[in-house]
Structures are given as structure tokens and as C-alpha cells.
Amino acid sequence: MGTRTISIVENILDANDRIAQTNRELFDSTKTFAINFMASPGAGKTSVILRTVQYLKDRYRMAGVDGDVATTIDADRMAATGIPAVQINTGGTCHLDAVMLSGALPKLNLDETDLLIIENVGNLICPASFKLGSRLDVLIASVPEGDDKPYKYPKMYRGVQAMLLNKVDLLPYFDFDMDYFRKGVEVLNPGLSFFPVSAKTGEGLDAYIEWLTEQADSFLK
Amino acid sequence: MHELPFVESVLKITMEQTEQAKAKRVVGVNLVIGDLASMVDESVQFYWDIVSEGTIAEGAKLHFKRLPAVFQCKDCGTKYQLDGQHLACPKCGSTRVSIVGGDEARLESIEVE
Numbered sequence: 001m002g003t004r005t006i007s008i009v010e011n012i013l014d015a016n017d018r019i020a021q022t023n024r025e026l027f028d029s030t031k032t033f034a035i036n037f038m039a040s041p042g043a044g045k046t047s048v049i050l051r052t053v054q055y056l057k058d059r060y061r062m063a064g065v066d067g068d069v070a071t072t073i074d075a076d077r078m079a080a081t082g083i084p085a086v087q088i089n090t091g092g093t094c095h096l097d098a099v100m101l102s103g104a105l106p107k108l109n110l111d112e113t114d115l116l117i118i119e120n121v122g123n124l125i126c127p128a129s130f131k132l133g134s135r136l137d138v139l140i141a142s143v144p145e146g147d148d149k150p151y152k153y154p155k156m157y158r159g160v161q162a163m164l165l166n167k168v169d170l171l172p173y174f175d176f177d178m179d180y181f182r183k184g185v186e187v188l189n190p191g192l193s194f195f196p197v198s199a200k201t202g203e204g205l206d207a208y209i210e211w212l213t214e215q216a217d218s219f220l221k
Numbered sequence: 222m223h224e225l226p227f228v229e230s231v232l233k234i235t236m237e238q239t240e241q242a243k244a245k246r247v248v249g250v251n252l253v254i255g256d257l258a259s260m261v262d263e264s265v266q267f268y269w270d271i272v273s274e275g276t277i278a279e280g281a282k283l284h285f286k287r288l289p290a291v292f293q294c295k296d297c298g299t300k301y302q303l304d305g306q307h308l309a310c311p312k313c314g315s316t317r318v319s320i321v322g323g324d325e326a327r328l329e330s331i332e333v334e
Contacts, residue, residue: 003248006238008328012230094223125259126223129326151308154290155257155324187308187316 016130019098023105023133030110033216034118036096036134038156040149041122043142044166046074047199049117053081055209060114060216065104067096067121074119084108095126098133114220124153135219142166147177150184157185162193164208169198224260228268231328235278244333247278251330255288255323262287281331290323 011017027034039045053062064078064085075087086107088100101118110116118134120127139160141149144167150157157163163185171178185192193211197204231250239247250269254260262285273279293300294310295317301310309316 003332003334004242004244005330005332006242006244007330008234008238010234010328012227012234012327015230015233016226093225097226129223129258130226151306154303154308154320155259158320183316184308187318190317 013129013131016098019102020131020133023098023102024135025133026102026105026110027116027133027135030113031220032110032113032116033136033219034116034132034134035136035138035212036118036120036127036132037138037140038120038124038127038160039122039140039142040124040145043122043140043145044199045119045122045140046077048140048164048166048197049119050077050081051199051202051205052117052209052212053078053083055205056115056213057081057083059213060220061112062115062117063108063110063113064117064119065101065108066119067100069094069121078117078119084113090121093126094121094123095130096120096132097130101132115216124149124156128153128156128159136161136215139163140166141181143168143170143174143176146174147181148184150181150188154188157188160189160192162195162211163189165194165196166199168196168203169201224264225268225272227260227326228265228272231269232272232276232278234328235281235331236276238331239277239333242333245277246334247281247331248334249282249284249332250278250328251284251286251332253286253288253325253327253329255325256290257320257323258326260326286329288322288325291321292318293321294318 037045062083066075067088069090072087075085078085086104088104137160195208266283290303294315296315297313299310299312
């Protein structure tokens with residue numbers, strides 16, 4: 001028997017994208033504004049999220065989903081702020097995907113959740129490929145990572161609607177060329193909402209929170 | 222590591238297609254991977270060997286077609302590849318550019334008996 005060639009038309013990520021769409025429809029039906037935070041390890045995802053909760057938990061009913069390779073440290077931190085939090089341990093996988101998220105959602109009461117914070121696994125590569133169904137995808141970069149990250153991880157910088165540059169209180173100690181960084185971001189994602197912040201000192205957080213509130217309110221109204 | 226879910230999808234689609242085509246064995250798998258997809262060929266091969274074991278696709282040869290990351294300037298139309306240092310248009314310096322290639326990671330076809 002000879003060899004035959006079968007052409008494939010199905011996209012490799014179709015399965016994930018379909019489930020992401022199902023998640024999206026679920027969030028729409030429960031009026032839940034879901035935000036997917038992505039960043040490299042140590043950029044300050046958890047710190048920014050804790051700040052976000054601190055600012056907004058009186059305004060919205062909030063909940064969190066935390067993705068990590070192992071441990072419940074981050075979900076515990078979120079839960080300590082008084083909001084319901086679910087940990088997803090990916091068991092070695094370096095990103096959250098739509099299936100993992102959909103498995104965690106029944107553990108939350110979405111009908112009573114206005115704002116769902118999703119903390120992705122710390123990684124600048126894989127989370128960019130896997131849609132979750134979130135309304136907003138936000139990238140958190142940080143000064144110590146260096147100003148060349150948009151050039152090295154273009155895909156991550158392209159797929160988000162907003163970015164925070166965290167740890168700006170450290171700018172005096174690093175050779176971080178803000179113009180070079182901003183130029184890279186602008187090429188990849190023109191007009192992207194950009195917030196220089198320090199989760200530690202609170203610098204710049206007001207503008208970010210104001211923007212986030214506008215986004216959430218326009219969805220929730 | 223994200224090569225694993227990619228490879229799992231490749232295997233799943235391969236199995237569905239071979240069943241439909243009533244094929245007995247998969248001899249080749251043709252993949253198209255762009256340089257912006259962050260996939261390493263060796264890693265794809267490594268996971269493929271593990272997940273395809275015991276299936277009719279075990280031992281199938283993976284063929285990689287690599288596509289470069291290509292940008293195009295929206296102002297002067299120049300198409301260019303990345304040099305790893307700059308993203309802006311090398312000809313006119315514009316930062317209004319779009320990515321026209323290099324994002325893809327797909328299964329193009331499979332060869333079966």
C-alpha cells in the first residue's frame with residue numbers, strides 16, 4: 001500500500017479557543033469581568049493583584065483564580081485579603097489554558113462575582129498562546145527584567161490590552177532605557193494602555209485603578 | 222514546555238484524520254512553525270516520541286518547515302526580518318509596523334499508509 005498525504009485544515013489551538021469562547025460566554029452570562037494577568041516570574045503579579053484587590057474590593061464583588069506549577073502560596077495570599085480564591089496547580093505545565101480555567105470555575109460563585117482576577121503562571125512565552133476567555137489580558141513587566149523584553153518576547157507584548165511596568169521605584173538603580181522599552185512596546189502594540197507603577201510604594205497605581213474601573217464599569221453596566 | 226500541549230493536539234488531530242481515512246500507519250507529520258511561535262524542534266520531537274508511543278503514529282517522522290518572523294512597515298511598505306535588536310522599520314525608522322509572518326504553529330499534513 002502506498003503513502004497518501006492528508007491535508008489538515010484544523011488549527012492546532014482550535015480546541016483551546018473553543019473552550020475559551022465557552023468560558024467567555026459563561027462570564028458574559030454571569031456578568032463577570034475576568035482579567036488575565038501575565039508576567040515573568042518575579043515581576044510582581046501577586047503584589048499588583050493584592051493592590052488591585054485592596055483598592056477595589058469595596059467597589060466590586062471579587063474572586064481570584066491562581067495558576068502555579070505547584071503550591072497554594074499565591075491563592076492563600078489572595079484569600080487572605082478576604083476574597084474567594086481557587087488555586088490551579090498545573091502540575092508542570094507552564095501556562096493556564098482554557099480547559100484548566102473551566103475546571104476551576106465551578107468552585108467559584110460567578111453569579112456573585114463582578115471582577116474575576118486570573119493570575120497566570122509566571123512565564124512570558126506560553127501564556128501568550130492560550131486564550132482563556134478573559135475580557136482583559138494584562139501584562140506586568142518590571143524594571144529589573146530589563147528594557148529589552150519587548151524585543152525578546154514580542155508575542156506576549158502583542159496580545160494584551162494593557163500593561164503595567166512595575167517596580168519603577170527601582171529605576172535609579174538600573175540601566176533601564178525607558179524610551180527603548182516604550183518604542184518596542186509601541187511597535188508591537190500601538191496605543192496600548194501603559195501604566196508605570198510600583199506595587200510597593202503605590203506610585204502610579206491611581207491611574208491604573210482608574211482605568212481598570214472604567215473598563216469594568218463599562219462591562220458591568 | 223508548551224511544546225507538550227502543541228504535540229498533544231497534533232497527535233489528537235492525526236488520530237482523528239487517520240481513523241477517517243482508515244489508514245494503518247502514520248509515516249510522516251508535516252509541521253509549519255514560525256520563529257515567533259517559541260517552539261523548539263528538538264522539544265517537539267522529544268514530546269512526540271513520548272505521546273505517540275503505542276499508537277499507529279509511533280515512529281512517524283516529523284518534518285519541520287520553519288518560517289521567519291517577518292514585519293512590514295505600514296508607512297513605506299518595506300518587509301524585513303528581525304535582527305533581535307530592533308523592531309522599527311530599518312529603512313524609514315517608522316514604528317508603525319505589522320507582523321506578517323512567523324506567528325504560526327500548525328499541522329499542515331500527515332503522510333499515511
